[in-house]
Amino acid sequence: MKRSDRLVSLMHYFLENPREHTSLPVFGxxxxxxxxxxxxxxxxxxxxxxxxxxxxxxxxxGASGGVRFIPELSEENSMAFIRQLCTMLEDPERMLPGGxxxxxxxxxxxxxxxxxxxxxxxxxxxxxxxxxxxVATKGIPLAYATASVLNVPVVIVRRDPRVTEGSSVxxxxxxxxxxxxxxxxxxxxxxxxxxxxxxxxxxxxxGGTINGMINLLDExxxxxxxxxxxxxAEDDEDERMVDHxxxxxxxxxxxxxxxxxxxxxxxxxxxS
Amino acid sequence: MKRSDRLVSLMHYFLENPREHTSLPVFGxxxxxxxxxxxxxxxxxxxxxxxxxxxxxxxxxGASGGVRFIPELSEENSMAFIRQLCTMLEDPERMLPGGxxxxxxxxxxxxxxxxxxxxxxxxxxxxxxxxxxxVATKGIPLAYATASVLNVPVVIVRRDPRVTEGSSVxxxxxxxxxxxxxxxxxxxxxxxxxxxxxxxxxxxxxGGTINGMINLLDExxxxxxxxxxxxxAEDDEDERMVDHxxxxxxxxxxxxxxxxxxxxxxxxxxxS
Numbered sequence: 001m002k003r004s005d006r007l008v009s010l011m012h013y014f015l016e017n018p019r020e021h022t023s024l025p026v027f028g029x030x031x032x033x034x035x036x037x038x039x040x041x042x043x044x045x046x047x048x049x050x051x052x053x054x055x056x057x058x059x060x061x062g063a064s065g066g067v068r069f070i071p072e073l074s075e076e077n078s079m080a081f082i083r084q085l086c087t088m089l090e091d092p093e094r095m096l097p098g099g100x101x102x103x104x105x106x107x108x109x110x111x112x113x114x115x116x117x118x119x120x121x122x123x124x125x126x127x128x129x130x131x132x133x134x135v136a137t138k139g140i141p142l143a144y145a146t147a148s149v150l151n152v153p154v155v156i157v158r159r160d161p162r163v164t165e166g167s168s169v170x171x172x173x174x175x176x177x178x179x180x181x182x183x184x185x186x187x188x189x190x191x192x193x194x195x196x197x198x199x200x201x202x203x204x205x206x207g208g209t210i211n212g213m214i215n216l217l218d219e220x221x222x223x224x225x226x227x228x229x230x231x232x233a234e235d236d237e238d239e240r241m242v243d244h245x246x247x248x249x250x251x252x253x254x255x256x257x258x259x260x261x262x263x264x265x266x267x268x269x270x271x272s
Numbered sequence: 273m274k275r276s277d278r279l280v281s282l283m284h285y286f287l288e289n290p291r292e293h294t295s296l297p298v299f300g301x302x303x304x305x306x307x308x309x310x311x312x313x314x315x316x317x318x319x320x321x322x323x324x325x326x327x328x329x330x331x332x333x334g335a336s337g338g339v340r341f342i343p344e345l346s347e348e349n350s351m352a353f354i355r356q357l358c359t360m361l362e363d364p365e366r367m368l369p370g371g372x373x374x375x376x377x378x379x380x381x382x383x384x385x386x387x388x389x390x391x392x393x394x395x396x397x398x399x400x401x402x403x404x405x406x407v408a409t410k411g412i413p414l415a416y417a418t419a420s421v422l423n424v425p426v427v428i429v430r431r432d433p434r435v436t437e438g439s440s441v442x443x444x445x446x447x448x449x450x451x452x453x454x455x456x457x458x459x460x461x462x463x464x465x466x467x468x469x470x471x472x473x474x475x476x477x478x479g480g481t482i483n484g485m486i487n488l489l490d491e492x493x494x495x496x497x498x499x500x501x502x503x504x505a506e507d508d509e510d511e512r513m514v515d516h517x518x519x520x521x522x523x524x525x526x527x528x529x530x531x532x533x534x535x536x537x538x539x540x541x542x543x544s
Contacts, residue, residue, distance in 0.1 A: 008316060111288075165376060
């Protein structure tokens with residue numbers, strides 16, 4: 001196989017299998033090529049991906065040595081995208097009762113969500129993450145987009161127990177904004193003990209829902225190593241119940257009376 | 273930019289932007305390359321992707337001419353994957369009360385779900401689809417995976433109205449298996465009139481839920497052009513309420529008493 005053909009095939013493989021460790025002899029075998037040729041292919045891919053701010057190839061030395069593609073999004077690409085998202089969110093038509101914003105169109109766009117997932121995964125690249133946990137329903141797409149890039153599974157916490165999941169652990173929690181007592185459920189078999197967890201959700205106000213997830217995950221002796229949300233909004237009355245998190249955007253103003261929304265990059269921004 | 277670098281960059285672009293129409297001069301400009309060079313690059317990509325059964329480049333002639341990448345999965349790749357899925361599903365540990373199977377681990381694996389989405393999208397490549405519609409919660413990942421490949425948005429029908437979505441249309445429907453009356457809700461602003469819709473869900477027994485979605489979509493004058501499910505299961509008592517659909521696997525037996533599950537490729541298989 002010629003270099004040009006190998007590069008096309010390898011790129012498809014790396015993008016379909018992010019963070020998957022593959023040893024060089026596997027490629028050599030598959031493409032019937034010398035190790036030195038494969039190494040040159042990988043150098044080209046690594047160089048182009050870095051130059052475009054889209055990730056890099058990580059080489060793992062030693063007997064079990066090999067390579068894996070780490071998808072990332074450069075700060076420049078990320079910030080340009082987040083600023084565009086802020087502009088979209090400031091459309092007054094999005095205003096809903098209770099200081100909420102209509103975001104289903106944004107969360108319903110797979111390409112946009114995949115992009116946001118890559119930004120979050122880039123921010124969490126130093127964290128130990130075995131699984132992404134979210135709560136039904138709106139956080140699910142962003143959770144999958146993030147998990148895809150991190151190459152880990154997704155576990156979905158539900159607000160209603162379902163017959164189709166077997167025995168489960170449930171907790172009650174107080175929603176920070178509405179002060180209502182709510183329930184969260186996670187099937188026992190969905191999470192092993194002592195797992196490193198990244199929590200993803202779409203929206204955080206006082207943080208009651210995410211705090212509830214942290215308490216539920218405590219029951220599984222999980223280690224919450226990262227928390228990421230699409231949007232955070234300020235809450236006048238309450239202190240935030242969650243300390244360490246990354247937000248993509250920050251809704252600093254959602255004034256229903258004057259139909260005015262102000263959105264700025266969240267604390268994921270290096271300038272925030 | 274050299275050919276090898278261009279191929280790496282182009283592959284990333286095509287995989288990140290499936291079915292997105294791009295004119296050749298855009299590439300020529302970006303890579304500072306002659307049209308003939310770009311054409312040769314595209315020929316290489318098209319040839320390798322076809323040979324590997326992973327899709328092809330579609331050339332659109334004329335003044336607005338250009339190219340777009342159609343991700344597909346060859347019959348051979350698809351069937352090998354579906355057979356592997358059947359074996360996974362036949363594990364007796366998956367048996368849950370009521371003839372249900374535990375599938376959250378499969379639906380929680382982004383790579384597996386992305387693969388399944390590609391198989392469904394390949395099956396629907398001739399259908400007019402503007403949007404993928406699913407119902408919360410378990411169908412969501414497969415809906416996004418399918419929509420990602422089709423490059424269309426996702427709309428999520430809910431079983432509970434939520435304050436954060438604005439005014440909505442709701443219907444009552446009878447679940448085919450449990451005979452219970454249930455409610456489905458779709459916010460008005462989430463779907464325009466006369467949209468071509470692909471319905472995706474995780475599981476279909478009698479088809480009551482999908483039939484309910486079809487009725488709800490009727491209220492939006494939508495045209496349901498495709499229906500796809502991960503798994504269908506036979507239902508002794510009822511006739512199926514949905515006629516035209518594609519299933520990836522068919523659970524022909526789920527015998528709780530003898531802990532026996534039999535799964536075969538669904539009607540998406542050319543041999544079914």
